[in-house]
Amino acid sequence: MEFDGVHDMAEPEIEALTFDVFGTVVDWRNGIAKEAENILAAEGHHVDGQAFALAWRARYQPSMEEVRARRRPFVRLDVLHRENLLDVFREFEIDGVSDDTTDQLNRAWHRLPAWPDVTKGLARLKQRFIIAPLSNGNVSLMVNLAKHEGLGWDVILGAEIAEAYKPEPEAYKRAAALLDLHPSRCLMVAAHNSDLVAAAATGMKTAFVPRIDEYGAHQKADFAAEHDFDIIADDFEDLAHKLGV
Amino acid sequence: MEFDGVHDMAEPEIEALTFDVFGTVVDWRNGIAKEAENILAAEGHHVDGQAFALAWRARYQPSMEEVRARRRPFVRLDVLHRENLLDVFREFEIDGVSDDTTDQLNRAWHRLPAWPDVTKGLARLKQRFIIAPLSNGNVSLMVNLAKHEGLGWDVILGAEIAEAYKPEPEAYKRAAALLDLHPSRCLMVAAHNSDLVAAAATGMKTAFVPRIDEYGAHQKADFAAEHDFDIIADDFEDLAHKLGV
Structure with missing residues (x-):
């Protein structure tokens, strides 16, 4: 599914991409x-x-x-x-x-390893968008992961900043508020359907990126998007392509 | 004054550098x-x-x-x-x-311009330390400044995150807490004596970098360090040198 919101004047322009991290960014x-x-x-x-x-x-x-x-x-x-x-x-x-x-x-x-497409994909996305983790991991964990894997986050958002764990609405709302953006200008990127459903409920746009090896042989869910998300991408490089970067 | 705390086993090792921004980083x-x-x-x-x-x-x-x-x-x-x-x-x-x-x-x-030494100095400091603004400017302002001038902050800290304006102690304390660091492992960098005095009162280390042209002909204070700060550097490149980067 190609995302055309960015170029469609009737849709608000995406300015920031917020990312789930455990499973979506790192293995x-x-x-x-x-x-x-x-x-x-x-x-x-x-x-x-x-x-x-x-x-x-x-x-x-x-x-x-x-x-x-x-x-x-x-x-x-x-x-x-x-x-x-x-x-x-x-x-x-x-x-x-x-x-x-x-x-x-x-x-x-x-010190977790990023999936192979992540570092290059984020570098492309950062050229056009604000990129930020919106994770349940704490700030120092996110900073250290980023240092370890060369993730060029523009700002660290997430549970500790909001003092609320996803999928509580406050976690997403605080992120958009700190960016001074209407939620519709934020695109939540995750490999988990439930995370995106919760983000969408706060008004955020959504992008599903499957990570079907997250749990290995024990994976039971999230093999594919189960809702009408705004974008479905194969990986972060495909996400950059679909966002026209 | 050469800073030897980093290599002195009796002193806690500096892990993060937090920066005042208006006047210190940007003109x-x-x-x-x-x-x-x-x-x-x-x-x-x-x-x-x-x-x-x-x-x-x-x-x-x-x-x-x-x-x-x-x-x-x-x-x-x-x-x-x-x-x-x-x-x-x-x-x-x-x-x-x-x-x-x-x-x-x-x-x-x-969209303010950084002083000429900043972008290169920060890039050097980022190789060894966590670098973060600890400004009274809000998060979106800090993100946009960084995008504008290529400042590679690892995380955005400061007044809006703490909901307290410097020199209130909470602004500094919340920054160290989010980094999960004892304040003595954080070095506050500023061109203003009062900012560093407040940071030191919370246990942070301090570095003074003079910006004697901040107010042009109207500059009345902060021509030099007026207290016993841990480091005094000519600019951000000299700060990197004095921290051994």
Whole structure:
């Protein structure tokens, strides 16, 4: 589906692109799997990195739900990740990991690899648009990821800035407000249908980019766009092409 | 004064550099003077751009003081700038400027020129450090300035994110908190003694970079560092040198 809104005078012009990050920009599964194996092996614990990564990620939504449901005040994702990591240690019957090693492994989320099309695609998109992560990851995590993978974000937006985890509307609304843009001038880019549905509900435009290997053999959803999003692109380079960059 | 904290094990290592922007990074006086003359001339108003710029800037601190003193809720600097601009029109007896032209002139703050050493100096500093504006300017203003002048900020921090105008401690503290850094790992860079004194009070390290032409012939202060700051540099390239980059 070709996006013609940018050149159609009846449609507001897109000025900013906001991106989901975990799964959409970076391959958390292979990144975490490798780091978990290496870091824990150094302390004599041998784990199946893929299973470890999936178990850690399985605790992601439930931990944020505690904040969304107001059962606890907002805390940054690094804090949730670390609590969840201790749970995964228990599940995998891994005992006696030092605090330093736990911290080091928790920071693996700050060093995840980008999908192959990302760095080049973002560089093209940045020429015409404001580009920003709109992630549930905290600001320092986003800054470190960007330094690690050469992502040229113009500004870091997202959950910690809004003190609200996606898909809460406030996460998207605060991003558009900080850019001083009507939401319709912002294009949310994600590999997850639910993220885009929530963004669209706040008035944002939407672009779906499938990442069908995000969960590997365990992928159960998000093989394709399930709603009438404004753009569907194969990857970030295709997104740049479809936006005329 | 050479800064040796970075290599001294007794001192915390600097990880992030935060920058004042108006005066320190960009030359607001000449930028505003030129835009005011050009934009108002197109509507038949002929003004002394330098006098106009100084009159507009003279209203900057008093307007933020209304927010600091809790006499009004936080509003972004674009809003204060526009209110102040209408005051300057009255002072200069300029009538009948359209809303569109007023908006266009107000956005001149988003298009200011960087001092000559800035873009190259920041590119060097970015190789080793996180670099971020910590300005009273709002996020969209900072994003647009960066796009305009090729400033490679890693993240936009500052008053709007903190909902507190410098020199309120919260503006500095929120920046360090979002970076997940102890303030002593952040180096505040500014051409204004008062900004650095406030930053130091929150535990930040400090670097003074003089901009003795900020106010032209009307410069009354900030010709030199008046306190024991951690670094004093001639410009951003010298700052990079003194930080060993």
